Amino acid sequence: MSEESGTSGGLSEYISHHLTHNTGSVFGGSFHWDSWLVSLGLGVLFVLWFGRMARRATSGVPGRGQAFVEMVIEFVDGQVKDVFHGDRRFLAPLALTIFMWVFFMNAMDLLPLDIGSGLVTLFGGHAHQTFFRMVPTADLNTTVAMALSIFLLTIFYSIKAKGFGGFGAELLTAPFTTSSMGGKIAMVIPNLILNLVEYLSKPVSLSMRLFGNMYAGELVFMLIAGLLASWITFLPGVIAGAAWGIFHILIILLQAFIFMVLSVVYIAMAHEHH
Amino acid sequence: MDMHQFIALIQANTAVGIGLMIGLGALGACVGIGIMGSKFLESAARQPELMPMLQGRMFLLVGLIDASFIIGLAMALFFAFANPLLARFG
Numbered sequence: 001m002s003e004e005s006g007t008s009g010g011l012s013e014y015i016s017h018h019l020t021h022n023t024g025s026v027f028g029g030s031f032h033w034d035s036w037l038v039s040l041g042l043g044v045l046f047v048l049w050f051g052r053m054a055r056r057a058t059s060g061v062p063g064r065g066q067a068f069v070e071m072v073i074e075f076v077d078g079q080v081k082d083v084f085h086g087d088r089r090f091l092a093p094l095a096l097t098i099f100m101w102v103f104f105m106n107a108m109d110l111l112p113l114d115i116g117s118g119l120v121t122l123f124g125g126h127a128h129q130t131f132f133r134m135v136p137t138a139d140l141n142t143t144v145a146m147a148l149s150i151f152l153l154t155i156f157y158s159i160k161a162k163g164f165g166g167f168g169a170e171l172l173t174a175p176f177t178t179s180s181m182g183g184k185i186a187m188v189i190p191n192l193i194l195n196l197v198e199y200l201s202k203p204v205s206l207s208m209r210l211f212g213n214m215y216a217g218e219l220v221f222m223l224i225a226g227l228l229a230s231w232i233t234f235l236p237g238v239i240a241g242a243a244w245g246i247f248h249i250l251i252i253l254l255q256a257f258i259f260m261v262l263s264v265v266y267i268a269m270a271h272e273h274h
Numbered sequence: 275m276d277m278h279q280f281i282a283l284i285q286a287n288t289a290v291g292i293g294l295m296i297g298l299g300a301l302g303a304c305v306g307i308g309i310m311g312s313k314f315l316e317s318a319a320r321q322p323e324l325m326p327m328l329q330g331r332m333f334l335l336v337g338l339i340d341a342s343f344i345i346g347l348a349m350a351l352f353f354a355f356a357n358p359l360l361a362r363f364g
Contacts, residue, residue, distance in 0.1 A: 015355050209341040212348035219351045258337040 011226040018113050018222055020131040021139065022120070032139055034116065039136040042104040050100070072100070079261055084268040091267060094153075095260050098146070102210070103256035105137045109217055110245060110252075113225070138214040140207070147207035150263045154202070158270035171195045202266055206259065213255050217248050284359050295350040303343035310335055 022034040053069040062070065076099055080092045116132030136142045159167045175194065176187040224244060228237030314332045318325045353359075 012355065019356065205341060208345045208348075209337070212341070212345040215348045216344055216351060219348075219355070254333060254337045258334060261334055 014226050015219070015222050017128065017131065018117075018133070019219075021133050022131045032133075032141060034132045034134065035136040035139040035142050038108060038134055039101075039105055039142060042108070042136075043101055046097070046100045046104055050096075072096070076260065080264050083261075083264050084271065086268075086271055091264060095264050098263055099256050099260040102137060102146075102259050103252065105135065105142070106214060106252040106256055108134045108136070109138070109214060109221070109248065113218075113222065135214055135218055137210055138218050140211050143207040143211040144203070146210075146259075147203035150206065150266060151199075151203040154199075154266050154270045157267050161271045206262055206266075210255055210259055213251055217244075217251060220244055221248075281360065284357075288353055288357055288359060292350045292354055295346045299343040299346040303340050306339045307336060310339065 021032040023030045024033050025031065050069055053066050057066055073096060076096045077088070077092050080088055080095050084091055111134060113134075116134040117130045120130045120132045133139065155167075158170075162170060172188045172191055173184060174191060176191055178184055178187055221241065221244065224237060224240050228234070228240060310332065314328055318328060
């Protein structure tokens with residue numbers, strides 16, 4: 001496949017090498033070890049860091065680490081408080097986890113591309129046969145897993161607020177409400193279709209938005225490196241890479257923020273719907 | 275037609291498709307952000323004390339408006355570098 005689509009000889013092979021996941025096979029299916037390991041490591045890092053700051057919190061003058069953690073927590077709690085008018089004790093920590101974890105995973109995109117496969121090559125492996133993609137959120141599996149979890153939570157909160165019967169009835173009688181019995185029966189199918197589309201579009205858009213941003217970001221880095229890699233174009237390459245990197249820092253923060261706010265908004269919308 | 279012509283046909287049509295995906299997506303996203311940005315500036319000029327809150331909401335909307343375009347961009351780049359239509363050929 002890569003032999004057929006050779007653009008300028010080595011560029012296509014460079015890009016497809018850096019777009020291949022470190023795949024193993026688990027229970028017969030394929031499993032991306034790199035996404036799993038990096039996301040696990042970053043999650044543990046976040047939990048240990050914030051946990052350590054929480055355990056050493058003083059009510060006197062805070063140090064810089066504690067001040068930063070407090071700033072993040074207040075920011076996330078403010079966002080949750082704006083939208084969700086129920087018991088925040090589960091939702092705000094969930095939002096904090098989503099925000100910081102997605103931000104850390106996205107931030108792996110700022111590291112040089114070859115570090116991952118280089119490290120794996122150190123521990124045994126051939127130079128061009130080892131693959132290691134360091135950005136878990138540029139893997140569709142990771143983002144879809146997170147979006148599916150949010151989707152299941154939405155359904156859970158919806159059932160918790162309205163009960164099984166209420167949830168089912170709401171699927172069939174909203175948004176087209178009628179008062180007569182005949183009208184209600186006639187509107188069941190359009191209501192069901194609309195509600196299904198609305199429910200199913202949420203995890204799809206949530207996951208694909210994050211995946212698309214990170215995948216395109218990685219690919220533009222690879223293209224800048226691949227197309228501007230010669231003696232004459234070295235300086236423009238560095239400038240272009242730096243410009244895209246600076247823009248990408250904004251994108252990283254923004255996408256983590258959007259994922260968090262949208263998760264909270266979906267769960268809040270499921271919770272209150274009279 | 276021999277093999278090379280088949281492959282050239284697929285590559286040419288994929289290239290046109292990629293161009294359309296990126297171009298039309300960018301058109302929509304830029305017009306949308308332009309309209310939203312102009313409304314933001316207008317309302318910030320009318321009520322400057324609300325500007326921090328509006329700015330936060332504006333960035334959220336930037337991410338949402340750009341979403342479809344970037345999804346299209348990711349799909350287009352996927353077709354550019356790992357074309358599944360070509361893989362079925364060999």
